[in-house]
Amino acid sequence: MFEITPEIAMAVLQGATLENFTDSGAAAIAVGLAALATGYAQRGIGSAAVGAMAEDDSTFGKGLILTVIPETLVILALVVVFLV
Amino acid sequence: MSIGASNPEYVNARVRARRAALFADEDYRKLIRMGPSGIARFMEETEYEREINALGARFSGVDLIEYALNRNLAKHFHDLLDWSEGRLYDLIARYLRKFDVWNVKTIIRGIYTETSSDEVQNDLIRAGEIDDSTIDRLLEVDTIEDAIETLNATMFYEPLLEAFDTYEQTGALVPLENALDRAFYENLLADLGRPQEGPEALYVEFLEAEIDFRNARNALRLARTGADLDPAAYYIDGGVLFTESELSRLVTDYDELVSHIADSRRYGDTLSSALTQLREAESLIQFEHALEAALLEYADTLSSSYPVSVSAVLSYILAKEREVENIRAIARGREVGLSESEIEDELVIL
Numbered sequence: 001m002f003e004i005t006p007e008i009a010m011a012v013l014q015g016a017t018l019e020n021f022t023d024s025g026a027a028a029i030a031v032g033l034a035a036l037a038t039g040y041a042q043r044g045i046g047s048a049a050v051g052a053m054a055e056d057d058s059t060f061g062k063g064l065i066l067t068v069i070p071e072t073l074v075i076l077a078l079v080v081v082f083l084v
Numbered sequence: 085m086s087i088g089a090s091n092p093e094y095v096n097a098r099v100r101a102r103r104a105a106l107f108a109d110e111d112y113r114k115l116i117r118m119g120p121s122g123i124a125r126f127m128e129e130t131e132y133e134r135e136i137n138a139l140g141a142r143f144s145g146v147d148l149i150e151y152a153l154n155r156n157l158a159k160h161f162h163d164l165l166d167w168s169e170g171r172l173y174d175l176i177a178r179y180l181r182k183f184d185v186w187n188v189k190t191i192i193r194g195i196y197t198e199t200s201s202d203e204v205q206n207d208l209i210r211a212g213e214i215d216d217s218t219i220d221r222l223l224e225v226d227t228i229e230d231a232i233e234t235l236n237a238t239m240f241y242e243p244l245l246e247a248f249d250t251y252e253q254t255g256a257l258v259p260l261e262n263a264l265d266r267a268f269y270e271n272l273l274a275d276l277g278r279p280q281e282g283p284e285a286l287y288v289e290f291l292e293a294e295i296d297f298r299n300a301r302n303a304l305r306l307a308r309t310g311a312d313l314d315p316a317a318y319y320i321d322g323g324v325l326f327t328e329s330e331l332s333r334l335v336t337d338y339d340e341l342v343s344h345i346a347d348s349r350r351y352g353d354t355l356s357s358a359l360t361q362l363r364e365a366e367s368l369i370q371f372e373h374a375l376e377a378a379l380l381e382y383a384d385t386l387s388s389s390y391p392v393s394v395s396a397v398l399s400y401i402l403a404k405e406r407e408v409e410n411i412r413a414i415a416r417g418r419e420v421g422l423s424e425s426e427i428e429d430e431l432v433i434l
Binding site: 045047048050051052054055056 | 093096097098101102167392
């Protein structure tokens, strides 16, 4: 894995000129960043939800809903893929 | 455990749920009208069920209530340390070490008076950072020297060792106990610095307030009783209200001491009503309760300004301590036959 890292880096550096940077590539980055943001948001909400559930079982439903709300971020970002 | 990411979200969610389960003011009003066995029965239907059941066979009356309260407190605070990680753990442990101080003091006193370890064990509150196995080993040792040796992995070791010489010369426990308190308070603010904003700045402010109030309390007591003690020996560094020389000067003049507290920018407003009382009233108890209520209210404000931080945990710790103390005051008050209004004066209710 580590032996080929320099080669990959070289390929990326040579390949990533502006001519090769297509619309779908940009869309992929957009979706990827949105997914990261979603993950970050869900990390906090998820751990709070688990904490609340540990104290009181009946909060399971609410916790689940609150946890998936940031999912909208990545779903909306996915729209970008269909626009390009 | 003190490195790595902290998890305030998780701890906050759990702590807030437990905060909501504490007794409300109406519950206190109900409890005031009950006798010790009634209180125990009431507690059995709440949070304290498990502790009351576990101890019910061995104790009864006020002792049962007291031990159940201690055990419950220990359980909850131990949980806090269990859940939290990283920075959050560090901040919580700083404050909870006060139970370590209490436990070590109790054990040392037990050794000194040659009380059996069973009896000492009942009075411990295992909520601090020292783990159970160390405490169990502490309970088994017979001399104070061995006890200090057992603590060699903790922050109390060095100060205790230094104080041990004085103890051997005088035969009094005071130097050892002072060393413990001092180690605790010095560690409270150690390497926190003075952050300017955010929840941690407020946490530091709270710890400073704790030190200030401790100093103020000591000074007031000394001024009140006129005891011939050196105030510098009881001065705790780190607060903002007094400097060491100020404190030594003020202790001799009670009125000036009260004015000094009233003039301070940070506490003057919050404590104004309590201070007026203090000028007129004869007892310090009312003032001490006002101090505690002020701290509690302050911690509550903090926990709504910074929802996901150590503030909520802090406000829970204080509220829980208050609850335990209130219930204990009610039970003890009923036992010695105080009237309802007298007991109500003893409670700290917001």
